[in-house]
C-alpha cells in the first residue's frame with residue numbers, strides 16, 4: 001500500500017533519517033525508537049509535511065505528491081494536536097471532514113461515529129480549548145478516523161490517555177485493522193505487544209529491525225536472566241537491567257546480556273528484546 005524508498009533527511013548538519021526503506025501493507029505496525037530516533041520526522045515525510053532530501057514515498061505505487069487519492073485515503077494524528085481551539089469539537093470535525101471531501105449528507109453520521117469511537121460523543125458541543133489534554137488527543141484520533149481511511153498514521157496516539165482510554169484505543173485498532181495499514185509510533189512496548197503485527201525499530205535515523213513481534217522477541221531468547229538484587233553484581237559481561245521489581249518480598253533484577261550465565265535464562269518479553277537491541281545486546 002505504501003512504500004518508503006531510501007529516504008534520507010537532514011536538518012542542518014544533523015542527519016535525521018538515513019536511507020530508510022519500508023513497505024506497509026494491510027496490518028498494524030508499531031514504530032519504536034528512543035527519543036530523537038527520527039520517528040516523527042519519518043511520519044512527517046510519509047504524509048508529505050516534510051520533503052526528504054533523497055528517496056521517495058509512494059502510495060499505491062505513485063509518489064504521494066502526485067497521488068490523486070492519497071489525502072482522501074490517509075488519516076494522520078500528528079505528535080501535537082491542538083488546532084482549532086476556538087471551534088466546537090463538532091465544528092472542528094466538520095472542517096476536517098470537508099477538507100477530506102466527505103459528502104455533506106454523510107458528514108453528521110461520520111462525525112457521530114468517530115466521536116463515539118473515542119468516547120467523546122457527549123462533548124461535541126464543547127469548544128476544543130475547554131477539553132482536557134487527553135480529550136484533545138482523542139479528538140485528534142477521531143479526526144484521523146474520519147472517512148475510514150485505508151492508511152492510518154498515528155504519532156504517539158496513547159500519550160496522555162488514561163488506562164481505560166488507552167485500552168479503548170487498542171481495542172479500536174484491533175476492531176478496524178482488517179484491510180487497513182495502521183502505523184503507531186509509540187514509546188510503549190506493551191501497546192505494540194497488544195495490537196501490532198509487525199514492529200519497526202528506528203535508532204539514530206536508521207532502521208535497526210523490522211519484522212514480526214515474535215521475530216523480535218526471539219532475538220532475546222537465551223539472553224534474559226532474573227536474579228536477586230544481591231546477586232546482580234555476579235552477572236558476567238556487558239548487560240542492561242531492563243527492570244527492577246519486588247517479587248514476594250525479594251528485589252529482583254531482570255537483565256539482558258549476550259554472555260551465557262551460570263543460571264537458567266527466562267522467557268523473553270518484547271520489551272526485553274527491544275531494550276537488548278537498542279543497547280546492542282541482541
Ligand SMILES: Nc1ncnc2c1ncn2[C@@H]1O[C@H](COP(=O)(O)OP(=O)(O)OP(=O)(O)O)[C@@H](O)[C@H]1O
Nearest residue numbers: 011012014016033034035036037038039040041042
Ligand atoms: N524541524 C526541525 N529542525 C531541526 N531539527 C529537527 C527538526 N525536527 C526534528 N529535528 C531533530 O531531528 C531529530 C529526530 O527528531 P524526531 O522528532 O523525528 O524524533 P522522535 O524519534 O520522534 O523523538 P521523540 O520520541 O522524542 O518524539 C532530533 O534530533 C530533533 O532534534
